[in-house]
Amino acid sequence: MPADPRRHRAARHAPPAAQAAAQAAAPAPRKQPITAERITDAALEVIATEGYDALTIRRVAAVLGTGPSSLYAHIATKDDIDELLIGRLYSQVVLPAPDPAAWREQLLAVYTQIRDLYLKYPGVPRAALAVVSTNLDTLRVGEGILAILLAGGIEPRTAAWARDALSLYVCAYALEQSMVRQRRRRQDQEWVLGHEELLDRFTALPAERFPHTQRHAAELISGTGHDRFEFTVGLLTNSLRPASG
Structure with a gap:
């Protein structure tokens, strides 16, 4: 059944103490379960934004908003994440x-x-x-x-x-x-030369x-x-x- 918008409006205008009590009484949102798919998504996010060197079980857990121990139901080591990553990428390859x-x-x-x-x-x-x-x-x-x-x-x-x-x-x-x-x-990698500079050298x-x-x-x-x-x-x-x- 849809929530009554009048209740939300009333809660927004209630005194601070009443708002706190209402929030305490509200059920906590359910956490999304950890799955191999979510671990793979988080690992790809780490690599895309920070590079492969940043990929660790702890870093993936942080992206998922949990602790490393939560991942061990699906993976044992970082090698398992590597396998999930390559499997995800290869799932997109179209074979003739x-x-x-x-x-x-x-x-x-x-x-x-x-x-x-x-x-x-x-x-x-x-x-x-x-x-x-x-x-x-x-x-x-x-x-x-x-x-x-x-x-x-x-x-x-x-x-x-x-x-x-x-x-x-x-x-x-x-x-x-x-x-x-x-x-x-x-900035510190000036030895990576452009085409023209390499030709000149x-x-x-x-x-x-x-x-x-x-x-x-x-x-x-x-x-x-x-x-x-x-x-x-x-x-x-x-x-x-x-x-x-």
Whole structure:
């Protein structure tokens, strides 16, 4: 039954002592229960605002307005939070139906999604590197990537190792990008150079000691990070050859 607005108005205009008595008599609001979903939400909030280095069980508990002991019904260690995080991100990855005629393009599309999810949360690839996840969402993506490789005719062990190599590269790429962004925001990190300054330094090198670096300075720093990402994923996948017969 809806509350009577006249009672609320009367309470607002009551003497302070009466207001205090009314508040004491009112039932306390029920606390929202701690769940694995809420722990994951809080962990992502910490990373998005403070970075992965700030992620601790105590910090997550503080975001949830509770003590660390309240989380232990769902997690045992920070490794459990890492697994929840990667599972949440991977749950957003859309997997295609494996196409033998376009398997390389499909791999690039899947790993691009993973890259972009990592880049939203500075340092979160460290969570992916820290654990061998058995989270079902993480396993779903691993299964999908393996299916794409096998559909391309790649021998199973080669497919498994290629998946590991590609996943490690995506983690490393996203981690490097997030570190550079963080350092550029800090006043004491003047050694993080811009494109033009880096080009000036390379072209100013003595040619007798650095002939190739000086001569090809423009090529060495060409392209965006994402251009290089696509190049490297292509480099890895183009080296894979379908099994004969």
